[in-house]
Amino acid sequence: MSRIVKSFRVEQPDNFKKRLLNWAQSHQEIVFLDSNNHDNKYSSFNAVLAANSVSCLKTNATNSFERLSKYKNETKDWIFGYLSYDLKNELEDLTSSNFDGLGFYSLHFFQPQKLIFLKGNLAEFQYLNCNQETISTDFKEICETELKNNPITIFEKPKISLRIHKDDYLNKICQVLKRIQKGAIYEVNICQEFYAEETRIDPLSTYEKLNSISKAPFSTYLKLDNNYALCASPERFLKKKNTKLIAQPIKGTAARSSNAIEDSMFKAGLANDPKELSENIMITDLVRNDLSKNALKGSVKVEELCKVYSFKQVHQMISTVSAQTEADPIDLIKDSFPMGSMTGAPKVSAMKIIEEFEETKRGLYSGAVGYFDASHNFDFNVIIRSILYNSKKKFVSYSVGSAITAQSNPQNEYQECLLKAKAMRSVLEQK
16 A cells, blocks of 8 residues: 655744644544654654554454564554553563553554654655545645644643552662662662542643643654543653664653753762662663664664753653664564663563552553554654543543662652652643
8 A cells, every 4th residue: 555645845843733733633543753853863753643543453462462563564554553561461471460540452553544744844744545635635724723722721620649658659669679689680660650530631732731841852642542642751762763773761860950050960960870870771781681682793882871861841861772683673672672761670570579569550651652664664652751541431640650779769769750740740730
């Protein structure tokens, strides 16, 4: 199946991007990926909208990766969707028995009828089963789409609850530290859920507000069935471009300050913090090991180690690992999933401890959203700093976590969680 391609010049790309996402709301399936114009040498476009499924794959069954491989190979086209964290159970002898209030599928991908890429001042339309007149009509409709004046619509102010209260969290971290001291693990990412029941939100305006205060390089608006992911992620999980494989794990977080001198101090403090450096280096080593499973001999490289990047809400310590590979795309993902930054090291031991001490099934949180193209390339983010919403169940959830090492202070880890939760909470609590 070949796509009809037509391009248009847009004078105000950011304005067009807002109109594009508003226009897309009438479609049943949407994945919108936005780099927010971050200068990343591995970006392929500024933003992309995938809408309206021609075909789809959604499953909670076993053999999910095999089914995905078959679907991708039969489709021979772009497919967009997500991988949930709990697919780990198909890769290792693991289980997920904790509470799940969201009920998302473990894996959901679709082949979009409509693909619209933004690359600088160019809007490139790639459509299936239509003609160029349809593309021109859609472009005109997008340009004429009215933008809402109200920055956020919440039907009712959610009553946000904690799945794990502070004292319980501190006790859990103390127990985890004992496991680390006994040598069971070196590092583990322990997460906690904040949630609201019997709550309705407007997904689009909620996402727009979250994105406006975060401006993250891997932001995502996902709408599949009754399930929504409103994501302001700063982290890439894995990208394949031709024979090159790239992972960019994050470990290490510091607050921003409106005072420039204090902000510089926070950034320098993160860059030189022994605990944060240790966290990042351990996970970078784990990622190197994951990539080496399918890499050409001698090709694994750490391109950046522990570099601090500044985002609107926080400073983050990011490393970049690359490799050359000729392996199958699904095998590449299977051998790196879930991402080490959200598990710990050793990975399997860490995931067992995560299941024991957390109280919520992670689902899409700690999973990944992205795409495969027709040339077997792919790019996936890490679903963090995200609001997840099941409109049928009226259930809203966001989770945050921190990496626990031998140097961790439970009180400091709790404060880090609150810092990461700040953006989501402020969006949901705004009237």
